[in-house]
Amino acid sequence: MKVTVVKNILDANERIAAQNRKLFDEKKIYVLNLMSSPGAGKTSLVEKTIEGLRARFRIAVIEGDIQDTCDADRVAALGIPAVQINTGGACHIDGNMIREALPALDLDRIDLLITENVGNLVCPAEFKIGENAKVMILSTPEGADKPAKYPLMFQESAVMIINKIDLMPYVDFDLAKARRDALTLHRDLRIFEVSCKTGQGLEAWFQWLAGEIEAFRNR
Amino acid sequence: MKVTVVKNILDANERIAAQNRKLFDEKKIYVLNLMSSPGAGKTSLVEKTIEGLRARFRIAVIEGDIQDTCDADRVAALGIPAVQINTGGACHIDGNMIREALPALDLDRIDLLITENVGNLVCPAEFKIGENAKVMILSTPEGADKPAKYPLMFQESAVMIINKIDLMPYVDFDLAKARRDALTLHRDLRIFEVSCKTGQGLEAWFQWLAGEIEAFRNR
Numbered sequence: 272m273k274v275t276v277v278k279n280i281l282d283a284n285e286r287i288a289a290q291n292r293k294l295f296d297e298k299k300i301y302v303l304n305l306m307s308s309p310g311a312g313k314t315s316l317v318e319k320t321i322e323g324l325r326a327r328f329r330i331a332v333i334e335g336d337i338q339d340t341c342d343a344d345r346v347a348a349l350g351i352p353a354v355q356i357n358t359g360g361a362c363h364i365d366g367n368m369i370r371e372a373l374p375a376l377d378l379d380r381i382d383l384l385i386t387e388n389v390g391n392l393v394c395p396a397e398f399k400i401g402e403n404a405k406v407m408i409l410s411t412p413e414g415a416d417k418p419a420k421y422p423l424m425f426q427e428s429a430v431m432i433i434n435k436i437d438l439m440p441y442v443d444f445d446l447a448k449a450r451r452d453a454l455t456l457h458r459d460l461r462i463f464e465v466s467c468k469t470g471q472g473l474e475a476w477f478q479w480l481a482g483e484i485e486a487f488r489n490r
Numbered sequence: 491m492k493v494t495v496v497k498n499i500l501d502a503n504e505r506i507a508a509q510n511r512k513l514f515d516e517k518k519i520y521v522l523n524l525m526s527s528p529g530a531g532k533t534s535l536v537e538k539t540i541e542g543l544r545a546r547f548r549i550a551v552i553e554g555d556i557q558d559t560c561d562a563d564r565v566a567a568l569g570i571p572a573v574q575i576n577t578g579g580a581c582h583i584d585g586n587m588i589r590e591a592l593p594a595l596d597l598d599r600i601d602l603l604i605t606e607n608v609g610n611l612v613c614p615a616e617f618k619i620g621e622n623a624k625v626m627i628l629s630t631p632e633g634a635d636k637p638a639k640y641p642l643m644f645q646e647s648a649v650m651i652i653n654k655i656d657l658m659p660y661v662d663f664d665l666a667k668a669r670r671d672a673l674t675l676h677r678d679l680r681i682f683e684v685s686c687k688t689g690q691g692l693e694a695w696f697q698w699l700a701g702e703i704e705a706f707r708n709r
Binding site (some may be wrong): 308310319336337338341358360362364389390391392393394408412413414417419420421422424435437438441442 | 654
């Protein structure tokens with residue numbers, strides 16, 4: 272009974288996500304769904320990605336939070352269109368929340384739409400929003416056991432960004448194990464090791480993302 | 491409609507949690523519901539708390555994870571009864587999962603039952619399990635903006651443990667802001683600053699918990 276209810280919710284979400292996707296295709300908007308635990312560095316990565324790619328692409332951001340607008344304020348401070356979704360308790364963003372946020376954006380002037388999900392390594396992985404790619408961040412203080420414990424997130428994501436590489440000397444993070452376990456769950460996972468604080472490794476991420484956007488636009 | 495379904499699930503959970511509570515009262519078992527983001531240090535705190543209090547109390551542990559048994563294995567290695575719940579995708583543990591785990595424990599030989607929830611700063615706060623106290627961990631690399639973003643967790647918890655204090659020199663964590671914002675949400679919140687790695691601050695946590703257990707047993 273409970274399972275049926277959940278299945279109906281997921282089915283309804285997939286329909287709305289597919290409608291979002293159709294609209295994004297028409298408008299040639301490449302959409303990222305950015306996910307991680309709380310505090311792994313999603314907003315910092317958004318800020319750095321804006322810095323790195325704003326000369327090449329027109330970027331907009333949808334920020335998902337349970338409440339408050341501090342992330343959207345951080346992005347808006349960069350002069351980038353930013354919409355805040357407040358989920359009002361919900362632990363993820365879904366297709367319908369994205370659909371309802373879109374009228375606040377000028378879709379004819381966006382090449383890259385970054386959506387930042389609620390900080391949660393579980394539920395967001397279940398809900399499509401019409402994205403081109405799910406990207407997840409694992410930060411080194413969280414530990415290398417996360418792929419084994421939260422497998423769906425690693426299976427669903429096209430990219431794993433290992434953030435806070437600068438903290439490696441101070442935390443017990445087994446980088447080889449994290450990579451190995453994540454790749455066991457998802458053989459084609461792209462992995463980038465970065466520090467949003469020092470900038471280390473970000474250039475490779477920018478290049479990959481720019482290549483994906485170009486390939487999508489030339490499709 | 492969706493809201494009604496959710497409310498029914500929560501109501502059913504509260505009934506089961508109350509039944510668990512009645513059983514724990516009869517058996518004089520003090521129960522902690524330990525919650526945090528992934529990788530904030532729940533299992534490390536469980537290990538340290540066992541070390542600190544095993545001479546005074548008989549301790550057992552229920553480990554909640556989406557899958558895998560590595561946390562229960564860590565606890566069992568200390569010679570403590572440990573039961574692993576695998577939620578099979580669910581983002582929290584609930585009253586029924588605890589009820590189904592109890593036959594695996596000898597309830598006549600437990601003074602303190604520590605339940606470690608799924609790593610998630612959102613959903614676990616909504617589900618009672620029959621605990622005496624909810625205890626949450628905030629780790630310094632997560633940042634001081636977490637109370638503002640995930641308020642229910644801070645409102646529902648009796649205790650906030652600020653872990654990884656040893657990383658303060660390397661992360662941008664505004665300790666005063668974290669304390670202030672958490673106390674604004676929950677005036678009576680008990681706060682302990684600790685490092686499970688160095689042991690700093692743990693003695694105060696042990697003393698508080700021991701006092702709570704004694705007060706409960708003498709009630």
